[in-house]
Amino acid sequence: MAILNADLHCHSNVSDGTLSPEQLAARASANGVELWALTDHDEVGGQRRAMAAASALGLPYLTGTEISITFAGETVHIVGLGFDADDPQLKQGLAATRGGREARAREMAAGLAVVGVKDAFEGALRYVGNPELISRTHFARHLVETGVCNDTYEVFRRFLVEGKPGYVPHRWAKLGDAVRWISEAGGIAVVAHPGRYKFTPTEEYALFTEFVAHGGRGVEVVTGSHSAAEYLKYADLAQELGLLASRGSDFHAPGESRTDLGALPWLPGTLAPVWEALADRVIAPLDAATASS
Structure with a gap:
């Protein structure tokens, strides 16, 4: 098998x-x-x-x-x-x-706003099928759709990994x-x-x-x-x-x-x-x- x-x-x-x-x-x-x-x-x-x-x-x-x-x-x-x-x-x-994902997402959006990416939380929500599970991937899709980045890999490199403005750790x-x-x-x-x-x-x-x-x-x-x-x-x-x-x-x-x-x-x-x-x-x-x- x-x-x-x-x-x-x-x-x-x-x-x-x-x-x-x-x-x-x-x-x-x-x-x-x-x-x-x-x-x-x-x-x-x-x-x-x-x-x-x-x-x-x-x-x-x-x-x-x-x-x-x-x-x-x-x-x-x-x-x-x-x-x-x-x-x-x-x-x-x-x-x-799952608990705590929304608070983490709002912190991520605040970090992105500091570097000029406005309304990222609201934008990410447009891609969420289940609001309890909002994640970095949803932010990445929003930033691609709005032209901030060319693809989701670029979003992660520039904004969503450790040391970048939209990164917020979470205790799982x-x-x-x-x-x-x-x-x-x-x-x-x-x-x-x-x-x-x-x-x-x-x-x-x-x-x-x-x-x-x-x-x-x-x-x-x-x-x-x-x-x-x-x-x-x-x-x-x-x-x-x-x-x-x-x-x-x-x-x-x-x-x-x-x-x-x-x-x-x-x-x-x-x-x-x-x-x-x-x-x-x-x-x-x-x-x-x-x-x-």
């Missing part, structure tokens, strides 16, 4: 994507995805819609979310897969993690809490796109050893923001630590994301895919139709 076009990381307009769960399901199916998960940031509000849309298309589905945590002063993302989306503890934890969930919420809801926790974090080798090793100690079981090896060298690096790490390997595009929007749904290289066959450990959690189209009725 290692050779499977699974895409287990993407975002809808329930968080910071631009497409609806239904549109994402259609895009995944059209692009040849054979197992799909919607992993909105700190939110499971789109899961029922994603499940129903996948069912209508004959697309097997895994529940998903991406939880923001803070580790060694850096924001890290933990993907949860195959959990009970109605689990009360998980939903409560995600709600608490704790690593142990995120892993526990996912695990106790019946799912598997996965470190998302580890190549993106600006950790020293010592800090990265500390992240993974603590993650494993808390019960974390997987790592994204093949993902839209990894280079070919990083595929190999994290494949080796997965084998060294006995972690399950995951695969996901991290797709957010057409024309904006580096990698489209279903367009990733294959997961190396020497690894243990996370979906094999979640075989009993995969929602087949008939199961989804029954659950949504």
Whole structure:
């Protein structure tokens, strides 16, 4: 089963994507995805819609979310897969993690105003499907649309990373809490796109050893923001630590994301895919139709 076009990381307009769960399901199916998960940031509000849309298309589905945590002063993302989306503890934890985003966004807008970018909060809100989840991505889209920058990558470089005028840090969930919420809801926790974090080798090793100690079981090896060298690096790490390997595009929007749904290289066959450990959690189209009725 290692050779499977699974895409287990993407975002809808329930968080910071631009497409609806239904549109994402259609895009995944059209692009040849054979197992799909919607992993909105700190939110499971789109899961029922994603499940129903996948069912209508004959697309097997895994529940998903991406939880923001803070580790060694850096924001890290933990993907949860195959959990009970109605689990009360998980939903409560995600709600608490979402809290504080509006205050942070208003601070970001204030910082941007100092350098001449006015009304950024109101502008960003125009791109938000879920006001509880306003984020840097929404500010980036506003600054591109208004001509301040040419693309979202330029926005982040000039305004929204540490040391720039629109950057405001946020204290997210704790690593142990995120892993526990996912695990106790019946799912598997996965470190998302580890190549993106600006950790020293010592800090990265500390992240993974603590993650494993808390019960974390997987790592994204093949993902839209990894280079070919990083595929190999994290494949080796997965084998060294006995972690399950995951695969996901991290797709957010057409024309904006580096990698489209279903367009990733294959997961190396020497690894243990996370979906094999979640075989009993995969929602087949008939199961989804029954659950949504």
